[in-house]
Amino acid sequence: MSLAGEDLINIRRDLHKIPELALKENKTHEYLKKAINDFPQEFLEVKEFPELPTALFVHINGSNPKRTIGYRADMDALPVTETNDLYYRSVHPGVMHACGHDLHMTVALGLISYFAENQPTDNLMFFFQPAEESESGGKQAYDLGLFSGKYKPDEFYGLHDNADLGTGIIGCRNGTLFAGTTEVNVTIHGMSGHAAYPHKANDAVVIAANFIEQVQTIISRSIDPVKCGVITFGKLEAGTIRNVIAGKARIEGTVRGLNQQMIEYIRQRIVDVAKGLEVSFNCTIDVEFNQGGYYPVENNPELTKNFIDYMSNAKDVKFQETEPAMTGEDFGYLLSKFPGTMFWLGVASPGALHSVDFLPHEEAIIDGVNAIEGFLKYRMSM
Structure with missing residues (x-):
């Protein structure tokens, strides 16, 4: 039966x-x-x-x-x-x-x-x-x-x-x-230092803040408003104590789009933002993407x-x-x-x-x- x-x-x-x-x-x-x-x-x-x-x-x-x-x-x-x-x-x-x-x-x-x-x-x-x-x-x-x-x-x-x-x-x-999804991991390499001497350090927290703010404009200013994309950063880690400038920061997030071309475009724009900040802040920013099978x-x-x-x-x-x-x-x-x-x-x-x-x-x-x-x-x- x-x-x-x-x-x-x-x-x-x-x-x-x-x-x-x-x-x-x-x-x-x-x-x-x-x-x-x-x-x-x-x-x-x-x-x-x-x-x-x-x-x-x-x-x-x-x-x-x-x-x-x-x-x-x-x-x-x-x-x-x-x-x-x-x-x-x-x-x-x-x-x-x-x-x-x-x-x-x-x-x-x-x-x-x-x-x-x-x-x-x-x-x-x-x-x-x-x-x-x-x-x-x-x-x-x-x-x-x-x-x-x-x-x-x-x-x-x-x-x-x-x-x-x-x-x-x-x-x-x-x-x-359903949208496709891509994990994005960003590692910012600045230089740590004493909180009282910021000019002798390269603050990874400040760089991370600029990175997140600029990336969030990709959806609002680089994509056709009638098309869909999402960038969400759900995790940010930096620093060890309040009076030490962080020399490293890690940001983890996800990119989503309704077609593969949209996902690839957003990923390229994130890389472009990172390259610009590397010049602006004299730092190194590593960006890694992992889409796996989530097309x-x-x-x-x-x-x-x-x-x-x-x-x-x-x-x-x-x-x-x-x-x-x-x-x-x-x-x-x-x-x-x-x-x-x-x-x-x-x-x-x-x-x-x-x-x-x-x-x-x-x-x-x-x-x-x-x-x-x-x-x-x-x-x-x-």
């Missing part, structure tokens, strides 16, 4: 209790494998790779395949301490499924359970992905060559839950759904049109076209390699994504399974 709504809720709660950080999803991996092994095995093949040991691939043989349709579900949790008073709250101190990946995995299991009993026309490939929140698990899998042979998708789909959408609503848009999530036009056409016309699906979001997702890297679509599943949580009180409405799980199951059958008929 395919998993019913109560089964799916219990699975989600089991997974919620055992959150694990990026590349450490060992218990989660074993739980998923056991659940899949309990399904009918006639059409299934489960694949593990020692190069990425917590990842799990599931191939379902189609009866008359024209293509292989991929579906991604991320597995990792966040270093967040849960405050929800639940019997199934996290049992791992300081770690929580605060982004809903437990729900993502549960929806994927619901789909596998259905197609294990009802052979699909096309081949289906499910990728349970580690390390979405950090370490770029999607990019790692691609770079390791894991998407090959029967595990190479012709098109790829994946969802992300949305705390602000009503329970069970499918949200999507053509074009960019903009740019939905394929044709496939996304098919997806939206189905979801907006299906009798039992609640669909809403959504605006682009500045959140990041490493599914963007996979969509830069394979055509596909990412979409939202509304969960109407009172707490925001990544918050200590994130609490999705579990009724969304069966809504998500039914909507995606219907779409996959529709897509396989084309």
Whole structure:
């Protein structure tokens, strides 16, 4: 029997209790494998790779395949301490499924359970992905060559839950759904000295203040106002004591843009600002960027049109076209390699994504399974 709504809720709660950080999803991996092994095995093949040991691939043989349709579900949790008073709250101190990946995995299991009993026309490939929140698990899998042979998708789909959408609503848009993100680390090398003799030092705090102020004008004065970009510096470290001028400062932040060209332009402008300040203050400024796999999530036009056409016309699906979001997702890297679509599943949580009180409405799980199951059958008929 395919998993019913109560089964799916219990699975989600089991997974919620055992959150694990990026590349450490060992218990989660074993739980998923056991659940899949309990399904009918006639059409299934489960694949593990020692190069990425917590990842799990599931191939379902189609009866008359024209293509292989991929579906991604991320597995990792966040270093967040849960405050929800639940019997199934996290049992791992300081770690929580605060982004809903437990729900993502549960929806994927619901789909596998259905197609294990009802052979699909096309081949289906499910990728349970580690390390979405950090370490770029999607990019790692691609770079390791894991998407090959029967595990190479012709098109790829994946969802992300949305705390602000009503329970069970499918949200999507053509074009960019999520921004791309790049970490930026800046190290300023001045010269320390006595607070009473500033002329004999080169104050890294003053340089850092100028750097932050000038970089913040990039968005307001170097970018078309109708286009989007974000620069946020969330961490600044400098100095050791109040009466010693700091000779070194480190700034850490993030750059976000709705397309890769925007991200690259912002990065170049940051480098330009640093070079100017090096001359102005006679200092050295090292700027490092790390994007990893967190590319903009740019939905394929044709496939996304098919997806939206189905979801907006299906009798039992609640669909809403959504605006682009500045959140990041490493599914963007996979969509830069394979055509596909990412979409939202509304969960109407009172707490925001990544918050200590994130609490999705579990009724969304069966809504998500039914909507995606219907779409996959529709897509396989084309």
